[in-house]
Amino acid sequence: MSQTYQLTLTVRRYDPDRDKRWDQTYEMEAGAILRFVDLFRRINVEQDATLTWVSSCEHGQCGSCSVQVNGWPMLACELLVEHAVELFGTTRFRIEPITVAPVVRDLVVDWEQAYERIHRAKPYVIKPVELPPGVTEFQISPKEIARYEDATRCINCFCCATACISTHRNFIGPNAAMASVVRLMDVREEEKDERLGLLYSEEGVYRCHTSKACTHVCPKKIDVAHFIALAKEGNF
Ligand code: SF4
Ligand code: SF4
Ligand code: FES
Numbered sequence: 001m002s003q004t005y006q007l008t009l010t011v012r013r014y015d016p017d018r019d020k021r022w023d024q025t026y027e028m029e030a031g032a033i034l035r036f037v038d039l040f041r042r043i044n045v046e047q048d049a050t051l052t053w054v055s056s057c058e059h060g061q062c063g064s065c066s067v068q069v070n071g072w073p074m075l076a077c078e079l080l081v082e083h084a085v086e087l088f089g090t091t092r093f094r095i096e097p098i099t100v101a102p103v104v105r106d107l108v109v110d111w112e113q114a115y116e117r118i119h120r121a122k123p124y125v126i127k128p129v130e131l132p133p134g135v136t137e138f139q140i141s142p143k144e145i146a147r148y149e150d151a152t153r154c155i156n157c158f159c160c161a162t163a164c165i166s167t168h169r170n171f172i173g174p175n176a177a178m179a180s181v182v183r184l185m186d187v188r189e190e191e192k193d194e195r196l197g198l199l200y201s202e203e204g205v206y207r208c209h210t211s212k213a214c215t216h217v218c219p220k221k222i223d224v225a226h227f228i229a230l231a232k233e234g235n236f
Pocket of ligand 2: 160163164165166173174207208209210211212213214215224225228
């Protein structure tokens with residue numbers, strides 16, 4: 001039988017109906033390989049049906065389950081109890097929502113507002129390069145794609161944006177900036193000026209202090225700060 005732990009989870013809660021915020025503590029015994037989403041589900045079933053949280057894929061692919069565990073932004077669907085105990089050296093965990101958008105209830109934030117930054121970055125080809133006559137598809141060489149392939153693993157969980165130490169309230173944030181940098185490196189994109197305009201604007205990459213906190217917390221192991229550094233150098 002796998003090891004079990006006696007856990008103490010303190011959750012930062014918010015009830016919008018009463019505009020009330022408070023800390024609530026739940027105690028439970030849990031197996032080593034349960035994930036934090038499993039712990040939240042068990043709280044709902046066994047202790048408190050009102051605790052509100054969100055997940056979708058539960059396979060580390062949608063980014064919806066991001067929360068802060070002991071101040072570290074993480075995916076609750078990927079974090080195992082045994083790994084959390086090892087990482088933090090404790091069985092006591094403080095769970096808070098991520099900080100990139102207003103809290104809707106408990107651990108749920110307004111994802112529409114968070115995504116507004118991504119919409120501003122336009123993470124798609126705005127204006128495709130015109131293909132030569134007779135050519136029907138873009139050919140991107142392995143060398144070209146290798147430059148930004150890592151960034152394509154981004155799931156927009158906003159863990160990096162939550163960890164970001166930039167104090168400028170208008171900074172578009174690491175994942176949105178990276179999305180725009182990637183399209184500047186994309187040989188299919190002709191619209192460079194609009195992207196450069198955003199990256200070098202008031203809300204752009206010069207609001208980044210090169211702390212690399214974003215890289216440090218990324219659950220997809222993307223060196224987010226590297227892409228922002230490329231933009232600062234104009235190295236696309
Ligand atoms: S760069 Fe990493 S931490 Fe940031 S949103 Fe993408 S996957 Fe999440
Ligand atoms: S390197 Fe820049 S974008 Fe990344 S966390 Fe630090 S300030 Fe934010
Ligand atoms: S639920 Fe999709 S990444 Fe966690």
